[in-house]
Amino acid sequence: MTALRSSMHEPLALPASDEASIAAAARRRARNRRLKVWGARALTLMIIVGGWQLFTAQKIVDPFFFGQPTGIVSQLKDWIQHGTEYGSLWLQIWVTMKEALLGFLYGVIAGIFFGVLLGQIAFLADVLGPYIKVMNAIPRIVLGSIFTVWLGLGTSSKVLLAAVLVFFVVFFNAFQGVREVDRNLVNNARVLGASRLAIVRHVVLPSALTWIIASLHVAFGFAVIGAIVGEFLGATQGLGLVIASSQNHFSPDGVFAAMLIIAVIALTAEGLIGQLERRLLAWRPPSPTETAAGA
Amino acid sequence: MVLSERGEHVLIQTAPAGKAPARPAPGAAASEALAIELTAMTKRFVNPKGEVFTALEDVNLTVEPGSFCAIVGPTGCGKSTTLTMVAGLDRPSAGLVRVGGEPVRGIASGTSFMFQTDALLPWKSVLGNVALGPIFRGTSKRKAQSTAKEWLRRVGLAGFENHLPHQLSGGMRKRVSLAAALINEPSILLMDEPFGALDVQTKAIMSNELLGLWEESRPSVMFVTHDLEEAIALADKVVVITAGPGTVKAVYDVDLPRPRGAVQEIRFEPRFLELHQQIWESLREEVQRAYSRTTDTSRTGGDRS
Numbered sequence: 001m002t003a004l005r006s007s008m009h010e011p012l013a014l015p016a017s018d019e020a021s022i023a024a025a026a027r028r029r030a031r032n033r034r035l036k037v038w039g040a041r042a043l044t045l046m047i048i049v050g051g052w053q054l055f056t057a058q059k060i061v062d063p064f065f066f067g068q069p070t071g072i073v074s075q076l077k078d079w080i081q082h083g084t085e086y087g088s089l090w091l092q093i094w095v096t097m098k099e100a101l102l103g104f105l106y107g108v109i110a111g112i113f114f115g116v117l118l119g120q121i122a123f124l125a126d127v128l129g130p131y132i133k134v135m136n137a138i139p140r141i142v143l144g145s146i147f148t149v150w151l152g153l154g155t156s157s158k159v160l161l162a163a164v165l166v167f168f169v170v171f172f173n174a175f176q177g178v179r180e181v182d183r184n185l186v187n188n189a190r191v192l193g194a195s196r197l198a199i200v201r202h203v204v205l206p207s208a209l210t211w212i213i214a215s216l217h218v219a220f221g222f223a224v225i226g227a228i229v230g231e232f233l234g235a236t237q238g239l240g241l242v243i244a245s246s247q248n249h250f251s252p253d254g255v256f257a258a259m260l261i262i263a264v265i266a267l268t269a270e271g272l273i274g275q276l277e278r279r280l281l282a283w284r285p286p287s288p289t290e291t292a293a294g295a
Numbered sequence: 296m297v298l299s300e301r302g303e304h305v306l307i308q309t310a311p312a313g314k315a316p317a318r319p320a321p322g323a324a325a326s327e328a329l330a331i332e333l334t335a336m337t338k339r340f341v342n343p344k345g346e347v348f349t350a351l352e353d354v355n356l357t358v359e360p361g362s363f364c365a366i367v368g369p370t371g372c373g374k375s376t377t378l379t380m381v382a383g384l385d386r387p388s389a390g391l392v393r394v395g396g397e398p399v400r401g402i403a404s405g406t407s408f409m410f411q412t413d414a415l416l417p418w419k420s421v422l423g424n425v426a427l428g429p430i431f432r433g434t435s436k437r438k439a440q441s442t443a444k445e446w447l448r449r450v451g452l453a454g455f456e457n458h459l460p461h462q463l464s465g466g467m468r469k470r471v472s473l474a475a476a477l478i479n480e481p482s483i484l485l486m487d488e489p490f491g492a493l494d495v496q497t498k499a500i501m502s503n504e505l506l507g508l509w510e511e512s513r514p515s516v517m518f519v520t521h522d523l524e525e526a527i528a529l530a531d532k533v534v535v536i537t538a539g540p541g542t543v544k545a546v547y548d549v550d551l552p553r554p555r556g557a558v559q560e561i562r563f564e565p566r567f568l569e570l571h572q573q574i575w576e577s578l579r580e581e582v583q584r585a586y587s588r589t590t591d592t593s594r595t596g597g598d599r600s
Binding site: 190191193194202203283 | 379382384402404406407408410412414416417418419427428431432459461462475479
């Protein structure tokens with residue numbers, strides 16, 4: 001009944017309106033919707049965190065195993081004020097970030113290079129294809145143990161693990177992106193007199209960029225996983241080590257606190273990659289889904 | 296939509312010889328127009344199943360230097376394949392393709408190609424797209440861009456240099472393609488149904504512009520289309536290709552005087568109608584043959600070729 005009333009109400013109000021008030025009404029609707037979405041988000045968070053706190057405080061759920069929001073906050077405060085057992089918290093964050101970023105960088109560069117190379121040279125792709133598939137099928141996390149043995153407890157073993165994880169994600173996307181390049185565009189460039197290198201630079205790379213950038217979102221997640229798991233397997237510093245030692249001390253609050261820090265880092269990186277994406281792909285015509293997802 | 300209104304109805308400004316120092320006076324082509332000769336050219340393809348399919352069989356055809364040759368024929372008769380072979384994008388299975396007396400080996404520098412679908416890079420501005428030709432041939436970026444600017448003015452797109460292709464209407468994108476194809480001052484211009492996707496009015500306007508630009512520098516043109524009226528209105532010679540495997544069925548000389556003027560009006564001239572009648576007689580058989588073949592195969596589900 002209310003739905004019917006409101007749908008009848010609108011056409012009555014609109015015909016009298018001029019352009020300015022229609023625009024104002026549209027703005028108001030958009031703002032109301034944004035407010036509603038944010039309100040619902042805050043409510044969801046309150047229910048989850050509040051419920052968690054309530055259940056653990058009432059001992060319905062054992063805080064010894066599941067931690068407690070207040071415990072997590074005090075653990076974070078403690079780390080910030082007194083540092084972790086391996087040095088200051090900021091040092092741990094920096095070490096993990098450095099490993100993840102370097103691994104990300106190397107993995108992305110190698111992934112794009114080999115993706116474009118194999119995408120351009122079909123013979124090479126046919127020869128190496130099966131080997132790459134085999135390597136991709138190996139659970140690569142296990143390689144972390146070998147890298148620690150090879151490169152020791154320093155940062156290089158974590159960087160390598162992160163790079164390997166990132167490589168395959170970026171490689172497959174770059175390869176596919178190169179394969180999907182419009183033949184027409186390539187032929188046109190050829191007739192205009194472009195060399196093979198010029199075609200890669202002016203046609204193939206920009207065209208594959210849509211695919212490559214889409215992979216970066218996932219790839220950065222893998223870089224962080226590589227760094228953390230590498231630290232788990234053996235390290236002298238880093239957030240992964242902090243998590244591992246919290247686990248050994250039966251401190252779920254410590255594990256969750258470290259998780260929270262990692263989540264903040266990952267979200268920041270995600271935002272930066274999103275910004276990079278918008279800059280590099282500014283030429284794309286706005287798609288209807290993008291304009292709709294303004295909130 | 297304001298954009299398309301402005302762009303679509305500006306006719307080309309033919310540059311006075313003094314104002315365009317980069318271009319020679321009309322008539323004296325920068326690069327000499329070359330003859331295109333196809334001798335006993337055959338093209339067969341092998342599909343992934345290993346079956347051999349003959350697209351073109353024993354094609355003999357000559358396009359005189361500086362003349363406009365239209366190629367008409369039913370869908371799938373190998374018209375476009377002919378062009379890719381002249382461009383050097385592909386090689387004939389047998390026979391010879393010669394441009395200016397020299398056999399075609401790979402992509403030649405004096406050839407431009409205008410494709411049926413837009414071949415503009417969507418991430419480059421209009422100016423960047425037109426400047427690609429000279430840049431690929433080693434011209435400095437600044438010089439290429441000033442030449443590109445001049446060409447955009449000639450096709451009536453001055454002021455749209457920084458737009459992206461998707462911000463233009465279909466007709467305007469064709470103008471950009473035309474400028475991009477002509478900027479290298481080709482001696483041979485290959486066009487594969489360049490205006491096929493346009494609406495009738497825009498197509499007529501674009502045809503007029505093409506004729507105007509062509510008459511300035513007179514490259515040899517091979518123009519593939521299945522619009523017979525367009526073919527007669529534009530060309531010196533109309534070649535009818537048979538239903539696949541394609542071969543030359545007949546060649547008609549179009550003796551309408553040049554400059555042709557508006558293509559919308561020339562189609563009412565008695566000589567035009569006479570030619571249309573003649574060529575259509577010849578073309579109709581092939582179109583019917585091609586059509587009945589497709590309906591036959593769809594009925595029996597078999598593959599006759």
